[in-house]
Amino acid sequence: MDINSSYKVGYVLKPHGLKGEVTISLEDDAPDFSAIESVFLEKDNRLVPYFIESISIRDAKAFVKFExxxxxxxxxxxxxxALYLPKSSRPKSGRGEFYDDEILGFDVDDDAAGNLGKVTTVVDAGANKLLVVVDANAKEVLIPVNGPFITSINKTKKKIAVSLPDGFLDI
Incomplete structure (x- = not known):
């Protein structure tokens, strides 16, 4: 399994108990783990399958016993x-919605300023997510995902259209 064809669903925090169980922190967009039979763990820069024997989920944490x-x-x-699942098993995002790793490398165009650069990462900033857009001169712009800024996302053309308020890029 290639890490580029996978997405991160959680992180093994620490052992839980004496019989091999572990505590897992789940990502916000992780699927329902009660229906999953196996996951991939990153080990020596490759993904290794681990089969789930039992699982108990509480909020954003899970207590898992692997075979x-x-x-x-x-x-x-x-x-x-880190824990991964194949991207092919992830539900399709809805119209106007996206998974963070899905938009990396997309061009961002403002209706007034033109091309702002490419999305390099999506950062969780508390309750808000920010698109990190870097232009050819390595200037970084942070654009909130929540709010009226993003006007459209075209996954086929790999473009995001934004409408930023006057003075936003001067900050």
Whole structure:
């Protein structure tokens, strides 16, 4: 499994108990884990499949017992690792919606200023998400996802149209 064809769904925090269970922090857009049979853990820059034996979910955390992880030491060995699922298993985003990794590299065009650059990352800033847009001169612009700024997203053309208020780019 290639990491570029996967998306991050969580992070193994630490062992939970003495029989190999681990505590997992789930991403906001993680799917319903109760229906998932296996996940991929990042190990030595590659993804390794781990099969879920049992799971208990509480809010944004899950307590998971993986097959063949039967001791606290084995659970410690997989701690502090990211969890991934194939992008092909992710539900399609709706019209005007997107997953953070889906828009990386998209061109951002303002109706008044023209091309602002490309989306390099999406940052969680508390309750808000920000598009980090970098132009050819390495100037960085942060555009809030929430609010009236994004007017359209064209996934086929890999373009995002925005309408920024006067003076926004001068900040």
């Amino acid at each position: 063949e992880v039967d001791t606290m030491d084995a659970a410690q060995a997989i701690s502090k690792r």
